[in-house]
Amino acid sequence: MSAAGMYTPKPGAAPLPRMIAAQAALETRMLLRNGEQLLLTVVIPTLLLVLFSAVDIVDTGEGEAVDFLAPGVLALAVMSTAFTGQAIATGFERRYGVLKRLGASPLPRWGLMAAKTLSVLVTEVLQIVLLTVIALALGWSPHGNPVSVLLLLVLGTAAFSGLGLLMAGTLKAEATLAAANLVFLLLLVGGGVIVPLDKFPDAAQTLLGLLPIAALSDGLRDVLRHGAGLPWADLGILAAWAVLGLGAAAKYFRWE
Numbered sequence: 051m052s053a054a055g056m057y058t059p060k061p062g063a064a065p066l067p068r069m070i071a072a073q074a075a076l077e078t079r080m081l082l083r084n085g086e087q088l089l090l091t092v093v094i095p096t097l098l099l100v101l102f103s104a105v106d107i108v109d110t111g112e113g114e115a116v117d118f119l120a121p122g123v124l125a126l127a128v129m130s131t132a133f134t135g136q137a138i139a140t141g142f143e144r145r146y147g148v149l150k151r152l153g154a155s156p157l158p159r160w161g162l163m164a165a166k167t168l169s170v171l172v173t174e175v176l177q178i179v180l181l182t183v184i185a186l187a188l189g190w191s192p193h194g195n196p197v198s199v200l201l202l203l204v205l206g207t208a209a210f211s212g213l214g215l216l217m218a219g220t221l222k223a224e225a226t227l228a229a230a231n232l233v234f235l236l237l238l239v240g241g242g243v244i245v246p247l248d249k250f251p252d253a254a255q256t257l258l259g260l261l262p263i264a265a266l267s268d269g270l271r272d273v274l275r276h277g278a279g280l281p282w283a284d285l286g287i288l289a290a291w292a293v294l295g296l297g298a299a300a301k302y303f304r305w306e
Contacts, residue, residue: 064156066157066158066161069156069157069161070157070161070164070165070168071165071168073152073157073161073162073165074164074165074166074168074169074172076165077165077166077168077169078169078172078173080139081131081135081139081169081173082173084139086138087135087138087139090130090131090134090135090234091127091130091131091135091173091177092177092180094126094130095123095126095127095130095177095181096180096181096184098119098123098126098243098244099116099119099120099123099181099184099185099188100184100188102115102119102244103115103116103119103185103188103189104188108244108245108246109246109249110246111246113275114189114190114191116185116188116189116190117190117191117275118246118271118275119185119244120181120182120185120190120192120274121267121270121271121273121274121275122242122243122244122267122270122271123181123185123243124178124181124182124203124270125206125241125243125263125266125267125270126238126243126263126267127174127177127178127181128174128177128203128206128207128210128266129206129210129234129237129262129263129266130177130234131170131173131174131177132170132174132206132207132209132210132211132214133210133211133213133214133230133233133234134214134230134231134233134234135173135214136166136170136210136211136214136215136218137213137214137215137217137218137226137229137230138218138226138227138230138231139218140166140214140215140218140219141217141218141221141222141223141226141227141230142223142226142227144218144219144223144304144305144306145222145223147306149162149305149306150305150306159305163215167211170207170211171207174203174207178203192274192275193273193274193275193276193277194272194273194274194276194277194278195273195279195280198269198273198278198279198280198281199270199273199274201280201285202266202269202270202273202281202284202285202288203266203270205285205288205289205292206262206265206266206288208288208292208295208296209262209266209288209289209291209292209295210262210295211295211296212291212292212294212295212296212297212298212299213262213291213295213299214230215295215296215299215303216295216298216299216302216303217229217230218303219299219302219303219304219305220302220303220304237261237263240254240258240261241258241261241263241264241267242258242259242263242264242267242268242271243263243267247259247264247268259287260287262287262288262291265283265284265285265287265288265291266284266288268281268284269281269284269285269288272284
């Protein structure tokens, strides 16, 4: 073979899995370097877990407070990453034209969304490991089937991701920032994360129980605190939110 043949350039895009993995790694690094995102994904859930486990502020019923709080904080961690963090980051990427430019790259748009999903999952794994270690140090005694927990977390991630992408793809970046943070605070208070739903009026309990954060918190609590099997009602609620959110995001998301 001639020297020219050995060194002839072979232009072309990298294999699709490698492009998605590289984009996912970039998305994860950007998220972990963002102070506001770290506040939402790590600092706030950790502080809530430690504070409410150590100080008797809210009546969480019989047993140790951490046994009630840990599942709810895990659900909050999923929401903070898959919904709030993803909505804000994607909203500003859309505003500054980042999504438009990436959409014109060899990485297809569905590949970009797959990379963002992988980034969310990696971040959630880090969150769950950290919060689990802290909860165990505080005396948490989890029970139940890990498969049930995994299924709840996956469906919860899908539900919140769909809602976050729908918000980021339809609202202006500033509106997304305000709305995502407002929803985060409202669901933190009324989603069964810290305050049990039975502390609310009966009429409100039914409506609040249909929220994705309430279904995820309740499902994780049933499994990890009471050792229940598959919480079908909560899984059904999360699946419905996932289908509606992801379907609406796919239909209405605007790249510009």
